[in-house]
Amino acid sequence: LLAAPALAFLLLKPRRRACGQEPVLIRRLKTVYLPFFAACRKRRKIVFLATAIVLVAGLAVLPFLGREYIPYLEEGTIHLRVTHDPNIALDEVLRRTTEIEKAIRGVPEVTGVLSRIGRGEVGSHAHFINDAEILIRLKPAGEWTSKDKDGLIEAIEQRLEGFPGINVAVTQPIAHNLDELLTGVKSELAVKVYGEDFDVLKKLAGEVMDVVGEVRGAADVQVEQFTGQNHLRIELDRRAISRYGIDIGDIQDTIEAAVGGITLGQIYEEQRRFDIFLRYRPESRSGLDDLRNLYIPLPAGGQVPLAQLAAIDEVVGPRAINREGNKRYITVQANVRGRDIGSFVAEARQALEQRVATPPGYFVKWSGRFELQQQATRRLLLITPITMALVALLLFTIFRSSREVFIILINIPLALTGGILALKLSGLYLSVPAAIGFIAIFGIALEDGLVLMSAFKRHTDEGRGLAAAVELGVTEKLRPVLMTTFTTVFGILPLLLARGPGAELQRPLAAVVVGGLLTSTLVTLVVLPLVYETLKRRA
Template identity: 40%
Template sequence: PEFNEGALTVSVVTVPGTSLEESDAIGRRVEQILLADAGVENTDRRQGRAELDEHAQGVNAAEIDVTLKEGVDKERLFEDLRQEFSAIPGTSVTIGQPIGHRIDHMLSGTRANIAVKIFGPDLYELRQVGARVRDAMQTVPGVADLQLEQQMDVPQLQIRADRGAMARYGMTVGQLADAIDVAFNGEVVSQVLEEGRSYDLVVRFPPEFRANAEAISGGMFDTPTGQKVQLSQLATITVARGPNTISRENVQRKIVVQANVAGRDLGSTVADIQRVVAERVTLPAGYHVVYGGQFESQSDATRVLGALSLLSIAAIFLILYAEFRSTRTAALVMANLPLALIGGVAAVLLTGGVVSIASLVGFVTLFGIATRNGILLVAHYRQLLAEGAPFREAVVRGSLERLSPILMTALTAGLALIPLAVGGGEPGNELQTPMAIVILGGLLSATALNMLVLPALYWLFGEWRVLPRDQRSGAHAAIVATVV
């Protein structure tokens, strides 16, 4: 389930190559829209990230941390903000939350719930396929903050080494590349202490030699022969256009279409996206689509919980058989599991019909609760039968004598779960509330039906005669000895 963190992380991305001044103006406009909402307390913006940052970004990208006031209606806030942000031209705005934002980035490398990754060899073909995938996803209900990765051609200065000319001066391509890097990017050669602070001393060409293509072409470089020559004598310098970024994953080029989900559950939204993309987008040869994000980890967790549920049912059956030494009796106790599932499923349907990981954990917990109720009844039936009570009296009397203990334990557990079940809107209860709702619903149905269904089943299929425990142990030992 989605977290309720009491804060937002708003990602603002405009066209690559946008100046710092224009990007800052767009960021201020987004902040003004945020602060104009009554549910927002304050904002804090970061414009771009340093080149050596782990997640480097250009000045065309900004991240805004938003603190919300208590009791704000998030669904209403998100809807209003998205409507306001849609009026900002050439800008993609993604709304998330701090923890969820980092989880999304860890799972898929994007800042959204869903990441549709298109892989292929040609960047320009990738952009066209990505645009078609984005257009197809726009038709899916529940898709919000839809964004195609910002890739476009930007002006570039391309320096291509002239190997023949370089050979005349005894220079290699590697030496020229290192010289160009030092001349225009700079190299730290020492540190300077000033007023108690340490500053790097960087050596590089002065600004007038880095101002334009003509100045760069005229830059003088040392060669191994001792001569100083202009860069234009060692390489061909041209002004062209090229991609602003090239994204790769597992050595393959990719482009990403990302989106969040609003007003729907994640699983059904992803299923509709996969269906629509398969129907409307024809992929060229050598291109393929991979779906990533939260739903991927949710699917993995669902499979693990499903396997653990089967293992828990098998373990419960083995424990019951070891206790009662009867397959029939163990099966009668296990009949309580469907009774608990009825209430759990009904509770999920009444609260929105979304089965999350927390709900699945609640269903697994119900297995133990339902089995406990069955053990209380069946064990008492068998005790009365072992004491010599008639079968009908054992079932009726055993049910009446175990009614109070079963109701008391169910009532205690139910009262403890009610605060968790009704506190879903509070931060920190996102996982506890769906689990409590499932357990509470299953507890009600299992307790009510257990007192009606299990006595009837035992009357029809139960063992009419039960040996005392010491005689059962002796008989079991004799059987084992005979088999051996």
Template identity: 30%
Template sequence: ETLASVTSVAAIGRDANDSFRGEVRLTLRPASARTRSNTEIADALRAELTGRIPGLKIRTRAPQGQFLLERVLGTDDGITVEVQGHALETLDALSRRAARRVAAVPGVTDVDSSRDAGMPQARVYIDRRKAAELGLSPGDIARTLEIAIAGADAGDFHVEGNAYRIFVQLAAAEHLTPSEILDLRVRNTRGEDIELRSVVTTDPGLGPIVIERKAQRRLVKITAGVAGRDIGSVARDVERALAELPRPDGYSLRVAGTFEEQQRAFEELLVSLALSLALVYMVLAAQYESLRTPLVVMLSVPVAAIGVVLVLVLTATTLNVQSFIGCIMLGGIVVNNAILLVDQARRLQEGGAPVRAAVTEAGRRRLRPILMTTLTTVLALLPLSLGLGEGTDAQAPLARAVLGGLAASTVITLVLIPVVFSLVHPDRDADRRAKARAD
């Protein structure tokens, strides 16, 4: 009753860990036609599918608040931990311990490591003493193995002015078994053919196909999904869990991926917010030909922050990229009401009205337009802020931030701005009368 269609089944092929990957995308029915959210359905699928098919690792994920950001960044992993070091064995052991710590954090799902799997390989150990007794050097043995398996360049063959490369390799070398490789013979310094198995031993195991590096250091990535919590709080819990994990010198653990890009986006958005407020102040200062009057208008911006915080807390909405963009929009929206009020009060004061009478009359004249502009904006954002309709969840934080900030700023502005205006622009006639009485 919840599934509308299977939109795509994509076979992605083989990855660096020599495993096949596939992706199935499901389209759900409209939210009004089902009783569970997309996150609840993903949790149910995860519980149903995990461990059902041996050898198959299944990850389920539902789009959440950061879905658009993750698509822009080209990733769908909620948390990425980068483990860096030098020795592969130490790096593998450290990454496994880190993966267990990450999996223990509430809200983390589908923990995976880039080194969980590998290609079967066999390490060859040379008995140097025995090889020396039989007249073989480690270099002779290594060259024999290299030519037999990987091949070797044996020079060029020239015919009628054309050069052809000569490459020597055993036929069907990729199909040789370890036992067949050990049957190969190496010629010693006395011209005798010695079987490899008499001077070497093998140790089967798994080895990486690709060794990732970052900043000239070997790298293992641990990825995980996030469900039921915001990515910021989960990432901070992961950082605390990893901080308690002992690590050798020269090895590092850090949270990267989507969380790192989110933090960088917040820093850039903070600069954008400061720049937008500076531009608004510069325009107002040029229009009013004053440095004090724009400060009265700009006072409505921090007041709007009260409403933003209140609405985000009441709706259990996190301060994410969308809500931060809403805060930037507020920087240009909330000053409009203050501009209407301050501009009218200045005109009345310049016409000779006392400051108290000027702000009172300005409030009476501008109350209706202020309420009309605020109500139209609030009502227009209300459906989006409530998450009504399909696809509105991603943009709801933006609407909630704008709605809360605008509503709070309007209510407080009607009281606070007249008071501050009276303090910044004192009544000159009253001052002159007070001075005359004193004389």
């Protein structure tokens, strides 16, 4: 509003043209467009019918359009997560991970392997030492012997089939970190089974895993490792303790000091401090017999073995208990390959409803990227009607006519229809980048309709007839409408044709914008003037 007019006044100078006042390209476009528009005015019923068919086709395609949160981003590397038995020793994890690295290096496409065992609590989620994360570097895609990424992943998984007792999940480094940070799960999808009884949850999780694994596109389906950890269970005999007159807290403090250790104080050496840590020697606390022979002091003097005061045994139990909303849950994880997440979840959800019966108080919730996609959809469904209402109110304050506001708003659904058809024809899915493209189309279609309607209104206010006002309006505004379309399409084409890293995120946005602009421009230059002329004549 301020800089552009001032710069135009200073920099732009009038020029005389040898042939008219318009560029050659615009004159040639008008020689094609004006006769075409005149023919459409004579056959407006056919034009309206064709427009309605395009709109219905777009609406019919929408339910069959795949849905996902963000497109699959080709990172050029593979992130392999290998989970061993919870009781495995660190030395054994190192040995087996080294063997897995050797097997992976045998794949022709692999150039390097880097492993990490366990993960501390600083900076991210903690992992146990039985979790190994392996980063696999790959050759450029043009040098692969496998036909695609899925074939390469299949070749890697085949080489790992000879390692018993491991769970394998294949993803990519950035995708893995996003999944874990945004949703707290280590895969694209997670089915959380909620309830109270641990055994019932375990049984339901197994049934869910079997059903989800049969759905087309399911990969790396597994129950999150929550059990299999050996524990020492000490059950105190309260009657025996009361006969000896011992306080239960004293027994627990003694066990804590012997097995876990306690801090008695600190030693200072200049600026450094060191804890004084008291604990039994490893050979005195390594087995069940050592704990049974742990002596507990009596109040009146003397000692009694812990075996006479408690039952001590080794059991297998959960190594972690997950709770959410005050409900215990177990997670079934899965990745999706070869199809969109939306249709996969719809098919899997239907199969679970038919084949898995959940007892009262138990329920299933889908999480991961599907949950994020659902949240984004709900926000758009809330914001879009509010935005449309505000835009309609703003247009009404400009034109003071609900009929003219309606004519401008006609352009929006038809422009969005072009974006939907472009996604379907290009094989892309409806995602967050595609939604951003629809928002851009929304603004461009609204602007073009507003420019054209303003021209019609100006000419009618000047006293010209309806037919003359429409013809002058489309003749004048052909150039700005086409300039908006051409500059936007040329600016967005590099995103549509790009093939480098990150191109997968840009392509849905570009496809929606290009497809939407094609239908929006046709509607603006052909359908919108005909609708305006028809409604004005009836008024």
